[in-house]
Amino acid sequence: MIVRLRSLLTQWTAVVPVVAVVLLVLTWGRELPGAIVALVTLVLAGAVLAAVHHAEVVAHRVGEPFGSLVLAVAVTIIEVALIVTLMADGGAKSSTLARDTVFAAVMITCNGIVGLCLLVASLRHGLAVFNAEGTGAALATVATLATLSLVFPTFTTSKPGPEFSTVQLTFAALASLVLYGLFVTTQTVRHRDYFLPITRLGEVIDVDEHANAPSARAAGISLGLLALALVGVVGLAKGVSPTIESGVEAAGMPQSVVGVIIALLVLLPETIAAVRSARRDRVQTSLNLALGSAMASIGLTIPAVALASVWLSGPLVLGLGSTHMVLLALTVVVSSLTVVPGRATPLQGGVHLVVFAAYLELAVTP
Numbered sequence: 001m002i003v004r005l006r007s008l009l010t011q012w013t014a015v016v017p018v019v020a021v022v023l024l025v026l027t028w029g030r031e032l033p034g035a036i037v038a039l040v041t042l043v044l045a046g047a048v049l050a051a052v053h054h055a056e057v058v059a060h061r062v063g064e065p066f067g068s069l070v071l072a073v074a075v076t077i078i079e080v081a082l083i084v085t086l087m088a089d090g091g092a093k094s095s096t097l098a099r100d101t102v103f104a105a106v107m108i109t110c111n112g113i114v115g116l117c118l119l120v121a122s123l124r125h126g127l128a129v130f131n132a133e134g135t136g137a138a139l140a141t142v143a144t145l146a147t148l149s150l151v152f153p154t155f156t157t158s159k160p161g162p163e164f165s166t167v168q169l170t171f172a173a174l175a176s177l178v179l180y181g182l183f184v185t186t187q188t189v190r191h192r193d194y195f196l197p198i199t200r201l202g203e204v205i206d207v208d209e210h211a212n213a214p215s216a217r218a219a220g221i222s223l224g225l226l227a228l229a230l231v232g233v234v235g236l237a238k239g240v241s242p243t244i245e246s247g248v249e250a251a252g253m254p255q256s257v258v259g260v261i262i263a264l265l266v267l268l269p270e271t272i273a274a275v276r277s278a279r280r281d282r283v284q285t286s287l288n289l290a291l292g293s294a295m296a297s298i299g300l301t302i303p304a305v306a307l308a309s310v311w312l313s314g315p316l317v318l319g320l321g322s323t324h325m326v327l328l329a330l331t332v333v334v335s336s337l338t339v340v341p342g343r344a345t346p347l348q349g350g351v352h353l354v355v356f357a358a359y360l361e362l363a364v365t366p
Contacts, residue, residue: 012050013049013050013053013054013225014050014221014225016043016046016047016049016050016229017047017050017051017054017225017226017228017229017232018228019043019046020043020044020046020047020050020228020229020231020232020233020235020236021228021231021232021235023039023040023043023232023236024231024232024235024236024239027040027236027239028235028239031242032239032240032242032243037240037243040236040239040240041240043232043236044232044233044236044237044240044265047229047232047233047236048229048233048265048268048269048272049272050225050229051226051229051230051233051269052269052272052273052276053222054222054223054225054226054229055070055074055222055226055269055273056273056276057214057218057219057222058070058219058222058223058226059285060214060219061214061216061218061219061222062219066188069184069187069188069288069292070223070226073292073296073300074226074227074230075230075234075266075267075269075270075293075296076293076296076297076300076301077300079101079105079234079266079297079301080300080301080304083097083098083101083301083304083305084304084305084308095314095315095316095317096317097259098301098302098305098316098318099150099317099318099319099320100256100259101259101262101263101297101301102149102150102297102298102301102302103146103150103320103324103328104259104260104263105263105267105293105294105297105298106142106146106294106297106298106328106331107327107331107355107356107359108263108264108267108356109267109270109290109291109293109294109297110139110142110290110291110294110331110335110352111331111352111353111355111356111359112271112352112353112356113267113270113271113274113275113286113289113290113293114286114287114290114291114335114338114349114352115348115349115350115351115352115353115355115356116271116274116275116278116349116353117274117275117277117278117283117286117287117290117349118278118283118338118344118346118348118349118352119346119349119350119353120275120278120279120349121278121279121281121283121286121344122344122345122346122348122349123346124278124279124281125281127200127343127344127345128278128283128343128344128345128348128349129198129199129200129281129283129342129343130197130198130283130284130287130342130343130344131194131195131196131197131198131204131284131342132339132340132341132342133191133194134187134191134194134195134196134284134288135284135287135291135339135342136336136339136340137183137186137191137194138183138187138195138287138288138291138292138295139291139332139335139336139339141179141180141183141295142291142294142295142298143332143335144179145175145176145179145180145295145298145299145302146294146298146328146332147328148172148175148176149172149176149298149302149318150298150318150319150320150328151319151320151325151328152164152168152172152319153168153317153318153319154319154320154321154325155319156168161315161317161319162317162318162319162320163315163316163317163318163319164316164318169306169309169316170306172302172306173302173303173306173307174303176298176299176300176302176303177299177303179299180295180296180299180300183295187288187292195284195288196284197281197282197283197284197285198284205282229269230269233265233266233268233269234266237262237265237266238262241258241262244258244261244262245258248261253364253365254363254364254366256363256366257363257364260360260363267293270289270290270293273289274286274289274290277289283344302318323362323366327355327358327359327362330355331355334351334352334355335352338351338352
């Protein structure tokens, strides 16, 4: 009976990504009636769960921190493609799309996911323990990338408005790529042990003792299905965005809320995977996922939109407003104080979640 249930589960996680992509092809660019929106939402939820399953299979095969890197980069590449596609469609709203999406990703990952994981791990195990060296390096990189790409454009004077000049945008894009490349090299080659889970005594956990690693063939299949599932998640999220937009407009909320909701949907696979790791007392893996996603979102999105701006018409607004800059500064300060001890209580998790709640509240009522 157990074998049969396991077989059904495996078949389910293999079928749903294919169904999601097929449904995406059939509904792309079309106005969807209520019944189809409900179906799309159901398949979207299934694709999220399937993506988490296949990401864990790949992560178990390649080990940490490579497993976290696979999911973070896969989600971000597809997210970047979606941003560039939406910007190519034009319209007044597209000028701030990259900024709003990247900032939403930073706030969701650095406060929402981090806070939730710290809270879950500390409540379940008494204390959330992680490697301060690796987490501190990731946080420093995220803070630098966010400041270079999202804060500086507000204060530069070469071009009117919160925009970069061509030279400044080129520098920001190259700096983002260099910093992200340096971090990945540090994480996976030179100081890999800084990004591995640790025990309560500070000893590095380099292997997962709970199960045998899947075969290379099984991991390869899961990698392909992970890509399909993520394409389905991002594409279907875009498909239901007009319905979300109508609901937001009917509720009298600003249109920027739509970007927040879409970002929440896109980052849902990483959120589930991070919380599962936190429940297993692998907090470092959770932080790798969260901060790695924030870093990849900036480090890959800014170069992509900089390249796309060559042929895209209209302005590219990257500079944050004063309220969002205060939230970003608060996030960096709180995160630094959380990282330094290398361990966290429910209080630290709650502080991050309150900052995230403040971001959501200000998004709804600016």
